[in-house]
Amino acid sequence: QQHKFWETQPVGQFKDLGNSTLPEGPIEQPTPLSEVKQEPYNLPNLYEWTVCDMKSDEVCNEVYILLTNNYVEDDDNLFRFNYSKEFLRWGLTPPGYFQNWHIGVRVKSSKKLVAFITGIPVKIRVRNEVVQMAEVNFLCVHKKLRSKRLAPVMIKEVTRRIHLENIWQAAYTAGVFLPTPVTTCQYWHRTLNPKKLIDVGFSRLGERMTMSRTIKLYKLPNSTSTRGLRKMELRDVPQVTRLLRNYLNRFIVAPTFDEDEVEHWLLPQENVVDSYVVECEETREITDFFSFYTLPSTILNNQNHSTLKAAYSFYYVTNRVQLMQLMQDALIIAKRDDFDVFNALDVMENEPILKDLKFGPGDGQLYYYLYNYRLNNVLKPSELGLVLL
């Protein structure tokens, strides 16, 4: 009853767990495009579908307002993700995107935007198979329209539009347990601004810890330590692409990025994404890089602060530099750029260095899912090289 909708979908079902006779790979075969439902699913009477042109400042602003007031909150309802307009435009318009996968629901009478869901195209390798998938994200229903069963019809509608482009698999994450995660990630936070994080209730003063001792504990050097570290530039795209494609091959599930995608996802954009490369002084070659994206959160009821400035670890490659040192430099740069906290999942090679870099475990999990693709074994987070926005 609890997963009424997901039990009707081609996703790993709990009842199939342990049944290793089922083959790994697509669960349902593609259907001929002529047999895909041509018209949109029905919405409750008062509502209508709309396509959101994220390059329109007006529409992007409507999406921004909807998400700012109604998107994901932490378990204690102290914070709510506050994706910026420029972040949403960046995150939803990669090379080859489909505008009609940016789906909104409006009230017919007032034209008010009250729900949203998106897909973007992404090539994901699962073991040795590169599969053209969609990354589904930003599912949001206005707080006043919850439990009207709108989410299932939005998921079916974005799935229908993805099918119409002859794409049959998808990847998504959620903070809730659904049938059936490919992996369960733990999130971690590295305090950069301890006083503010304690003021707003994000962290608590440790036992037998004073504020001044806590400030000292999280203090970082003023300058980075990696020789040749500098901001990524357009001219670095070919080398970063080669490095990243090769590095991601070590994971069981990971995206495959071409140069256009690396340019889109990793070229620094202020208040959106930041990337730093390590250039070898002798050879001028790029040997390592890291990146993080900017995702603030609204602080829901605090007198002194309204926004939590958070950096989220994105993609990186290490060749010459230890990940520990690379991430320490990322922390130093984030602190210098006035971030309050640096977040990371225990994916890729993060887990072994989190504790030493003074990350603390978050109070929740992030589950990764594949749609219409069965994996016979649940993955360890360290076998996953995919980071979603």
Ligand SMILES: COc1cccc(CC(=N)NC(=O)c2cccnc2OC2CCNCC2)c1
């Ligand atoms: C601090 O403000 C928050 C506001 C809303 C939710 C959460 C907790 C949470 N759910 N965090 C994460 O999902 C998370 C923690 C570390 C790294 N990436 C994350 O999520 C990313 C990737 C999935 N889409 C949201 C952003 C925190």
